[in-house]
Amino acid sequence: MTSLVWLRDDLRIADNPALHAAVERGGPIAVLYVLDDVSPGIRPLGGASRWWLHHSLESLRESLAAIGGRLTVREGAAGDIVPAVAREAGADAVFWNRRYGASREVDAGLKTALRESGLEVASFQGSLLFEPWTVTTGEGSPYKVFTPFWKACLDLGVHRAPFDAPTTIEGVPLPSDTLDLLPTDPDWAGGLRETWTPGENAARDRLEQFIDDGLGDYDKRDQPGIDVTSRLSPYLKFGEISPFQIWERVEHGRLSGAARANAAKFLSEVGWREFNATILFHNTDLHERNYRREFDAFAWEPDDENIRAWQKGRTGIPIVDAGMRELWHTGYMHNRVRMITASLLVKNLLVDWRVGEQWFWDTLVDADEASNPGNWQWVAGSGADAAPYFRIFNPLLQADKFDPHGDYQRRWVPELGIPDYPDAIVDLKASRAEALAHYEVVKRSK
DNA sequence: TGAAATGTTGGGGCG
DNA sequence: ACGCCCCAACATTTC
Numbered sequence: 356m357t358s359l360v361w362l363r364d365d366l367r368i369a370d371n372p373a374l375h376a377a378v379e380r381g382g383p384i385a386v387l388y389v390l391d392d393v394s395p396g397i398r399p400l401g402g403a404s405r406w407w408l409h410h411s412l413e414s415l416r417e418s419l420a421a422i423g424g425r426l427t428v429r430e431g432a433a434g435d436i437v438p439a440v441a442r443e444a445g446a447d448a449v450f451w452n453r454r455y456g457a458s459r460e461v462d463a464g465l466k467t468a469l470r471e472s473g474l475e476v477a478s479f480q481g482s483l484l485f486e487p488w489t490v491t492t493g494e495g496s497p498y499k500v501f502t503p504f505w506k507a508c509l510d511l512g513v514h515r516a517p518f519d520a521p522t523t524i525e526g527v528p529l530p531s532d533t534l535d536l537l538p539t540d541p542d543w544a545g546g547l548r549e550t551w552t553p554g555e556n557a558a559r560d561r562l563e564q565f566i567d568d569g570l571g572d573y574d575k576r577d578q579p580g581i582d583v584t585s586r587l588s589p590y591l592k593f594g595e596i597s598p599f600q601i602w603e604r605v606e607h608g609r610l611s612g613a614a615r616a617n618a619a620k621f622l623s624e625v626g627w628r629e630f631n632a633t634i635l636f637h638n639t640d641l642h643e644r645n646y647r648r649e650f651d652a653f654a655w656e657p658d659d660e661n662i663r664a665w666q667k668g669r670t671g672i673p674i675v676d677a678g679m680r681e682l683w684h685t686g687y688m689h690n691r692v693r694m695i696t697a698s699l700l701v702k703n704l705l706v707d708w709r710v711g712e713q714w715f716w717d718t719l720v721d722a723d724e725a726s727n728p729g730n731w732q733w734v735a736g737s738g739a740d741a742a743p744y745f746r747i748f749n750p751l752l753q754a755d756k757f758d759p760h761g762d763y764q765r766r767w768v769p770e771l772g773i774p775d776y777p778d779a780i781v782d783l784k785a786s787r788a789e790a791l792a793h794y795e796v797v798k799r800s801k
Numbered sequence: 802t803g804a805a806a807t808g809t810t811g812g813g814g815c816g
Numbered sequence: 817a818c819g820c821c822c823c824a825a826c827a828t829t830t831c
Contacts, residue, residue, distance in 0.1 A: 577802080690802095691802085694802070733802090742802070742803085743803090743831090744831095745803090745804090745830085745831045746802090746803050746804080746831090747803075747804070747831090748803065748804085749803080749804060749805090752803085752804075753803090784805095787804085787805090787831095788831095791831060794831085
């Protein structure tokens with residue numbers, strides 16, 4: 356009567372439907388995480404994400420140990436390892452929470468194979484409030500525009516409250532690989548350590564702190580110099596907190612008047628995560644291919660020197676350099692600045708959005724299979740409900756508008772105002788005109 | 802979840 | 817006092 360719970364992007368013990376099902380079933384529970392960089396449809400984690408994962412697994416190991424459980428970690432192809440560990444554990448049931456990208460084919464194959472060998476297998480809804488196939492237009496097709504999508508979701512309603520964490524489980528000790536996912540030589544993770552505490556307990560603390568200190572001023576969230584965003588994205592990406600827990604706390608928990616006034620706006624940002632996941636479900640190659648195919652005709656003009664200047668935060672445009680340096684140092688960038696830096700790369704520098712998407716994938720601790728390419732395509736104009744291509748940010752005006760006192764820019768670019776701060780690598784007026792000229796091809800091939 | 806170009810309006814200076 | 821012009825300020829259109 357042993358169950359195996361296979362964890363992926365759900366590294367938590369509270370509100371974990373697969374773990375909950377195993378607890379309800381009774382008997383010993385083996386908990387497995389597989390670091391799988393090899394199965395088809397898997398996109399290997401970037402460096403910053405691997406750093407986060409390392410600490411997240413440590414945290415999970417402690418949380419499980421505190422209630423009697425054990426965490427087994429293995430490295431390799433999940434399709435081989437999950438059945439093998441099920442055998443080692445003597446499990447007759449395997450539970451997991453569903454994924455929604457290309458790797459779900461791995462899961463489907465496993466479900467069939469495990470059932471054929473006589474095991475009970477069940478998958479659960481753990482990381483999305485609304486599963487992609489349940490949100491459709493009147494015609495039964497997926498939504499392409501956020502606002503009607505989110506309205507349809509709200510009409511459906513969130514169908515369950517979070518599950519409590521189990522208070523005690525009987526773990527199954529199994530041999531475990533030792534994963535060291537931390538960077539060495541050089542150790543570039545100093546800024547990440549200063550900035551973040553991965554893990555389920557820290558996720559809960561972060562949510563509470565956001566509700567106390569951020570949500571009431573959430574109408575100022577577009578200002579990167581003011582710390583009012585939730586910063587929950589990496590916790591959500593690794594499933595250290597679930598959207599059900601966020602929903603429950605914000606929609607039904609105690610809030611100040613000001614926080615209550617901003618609750619719907621914040622939850623709609625959670626809605627964008629749902630929207631991108633739905634787009635990914637229907638377009639599993641989202642990070643490789645234009646959602647709007649007419650953008651295949653766009654003639655990108657990548658230039659290695661420009662790309663390097665952008666990556667290193669040496670474009671000579673203060674708000675852009677600030678953002679790229681925040682990213683490099685902390686594994687994170689304020690959302691408004693993500694839009695500004697992305698716009699410069701794609702529109703002023705005419706670099707294919709996939710180049711920027713890959714850089715963010717490698718450097719963000721919250722790099723998400725759906726949100727990262729979804730948002731890059733949003734900026735590029737090639738995505739679902741995207742910003743029109745001709746909507747080109749002027750990064751200097753954006754900086755005036757959203758960092759009017761320069762607090763954010765000076766924080767990350769301290770040499771501002773000193774003579775050795777470089778000139779801009781691109782003429783904003785001329786490159787804007789050139790971008791619009793390039794866009795003509797896309798318009799014609801529509 | 803823009804920006805720039807172009808158009809319109811109206812107050813005030815001034816002949 | 818009047819008309820003309822200038823030009824912010826705002827609105828609309830275009831990309």
